[in-house]
Amino acid sequence: MSQVASLLRQGVDELGLALPAVAVDQLANYLDLLVKWNRVYNLTAIRDEAKLVSHHVLDSLAVVRHLPDGNIIDVGSGAGLPGIPIAISCPGRVVALLDSNHNKGAFLKQTIAELGLATTQIVTGRVETYRPRESFKTVISRALSDLADFVKLAGHLCASDGVMIAMKGLRPDEEMAQLPITWEVTQTLRLEIPQLDASRHLVFLRPTSTLSPN
Numbered sequence: 001m002s003q004v005a006s007l008l009r010q011g012v013d014e015l016g017l018a019l020p021a022v023a024v025d026q027l028a029n030y031l032d033l034l035v036k037w038n039r040v041y042n043l044t045a046i047r048d049e050a051k052l053v054s055h056h057v058l059d060s061l062a063v064v065r066h067l068p069d070g071n072i073i074d075v076g077s078g079a080g081l082p083g084i085p086i087a088i089s090c091p092g093r094v095v096a097l098l099d100s101n102h103n104k105g106a107f108l109k110q111t112i113a114e115l116g117l118a119t120t121q122i123v124t125g126r127v128e129t130y131r132p133r134e135s136f137k138t139v140i141s142r143a144l145s146d147l148a149d150f151v152k153l154a155g156h157l158c159a160s161d162g163v164m165i166a167m168k169g170l171r172p173d174e175e176m177a178q179l180p181i182t183w184e185v186t187q188t189l190r191l192e193i194p195q196l197d198a199s200r201h202l203v204f205l206r207p208t209s210t211l212s213p214n
Contacts, residue, residue: 002028003049003050004028004031004032004049004050004052004053005024005025005028007050007053007054007195008024008027008028008053008057008058009024010194010195011053011054011057011058011061011194011195012024012058012061014194015058015061015062015064015065015194016065017061017064017065017089019088019089020088020089020091023088023089026088026115027057027085027088029114029115030057030080030084030085030088030111030115031049031052031053031056031057033107033110033111033114034052034056034079034080034107035049035052037107037110038079041103041104041107043078043079043104043107044056044078044079050195053195054193054194054195054196055196056079056081057085058193058194058195058196059081059082059142059167059193059196059200060081060082060083060084060085060086060142061082061085061086061089062191062192062193062200063082063086063140063165063167063191063202064085064086064089064090066165066189066202067086067090067138067140067165068137068138068162068163069137070136070137070138070159070162071093071094071095071096071134071136071137071138072086072093072094072095072096072136072137072138072139072140073095073096073097073098073123073132073136073138073139073140073154073157074086074095074096074097074098074140074141075098075127075139075140075141075143075144075150075153075154075157076098076099076127076141076142076143076144077097077098077099077104077108077143078099078101078104078143079104079107079108080097080107080108080111081142082140082142082167083095083096083097083120083140084097084108084111084112084115084117084120086140087112087117087119087120088115088117091117091119092119093119094119094120094121095117095119095120095121096120096121096122096123096132096136097120097121097122097123098123098124098125098127098130099123099124100124100125100126100127101124102124105122105124108122109122127153127154127157128153128154130157131156132157135157135158135159135160135162136157136158136159136162137159137161137162137163138162138163138164138165139154139155139157139158139162139163139164139165140164140165140166140167141154141165141166141167142166142167144166146175147166147172147175147176147178147179147203147205148175148178148179148180150164150166150205151164151179151180151182151183151205152180155182155183155207158206158207160207162206163186163204163205163206164183164204164205164206165202165203165204165205166202166203166205167200167201167202168200168201168202168203169198169199169200169201170199170201171188171190171199171201171203172201172203176188176203179205181208182207182208183205183206183207183208184205184206184208185203185204185205186204186205186206187202187203187204188201188202188203188204189201189202189204
């Protein structure tokens, strides 16, 4: 077993995830593709493979246990984070990866083809202009830094009974206080990421009703 596969297996075990048998191999192949494409296209600033495992893959996998059922869109997916690890962990689930960068879109298309992620979709375009046929039960992002921007740009993608999930470092109390009244924080979770000594939080948001009670 390679070092990358060993670190992935250890991290998955520490997260307590019961993944499909092929998942670790798929995750290792994903990182192999990421390293190769990163030599030409600046997909990530991280070059060390062990850090790619902890800072990207395990960081993404840590959210899997906290995702509600239903379709999901990863906004500002970049190199496929957290969307690709989520799609690998949840085969058969509809996962959309949205990014405006065409080089990253090409990488994502090649990746889902090579990994056989048949229910994963690539959307190349700006989030604020994307109008899908069906809203998403989960809208997640680790790229949009400000919560107010997140709901402003991507809120229209969220189903009325859906949830938006922001992946953050430190708990963003100031950002939460500055959310528009049409959105509310329903939960914050502190995550422990294997092999990563850093603060990580999930912030769950949902639309509030603007209708007056009868």
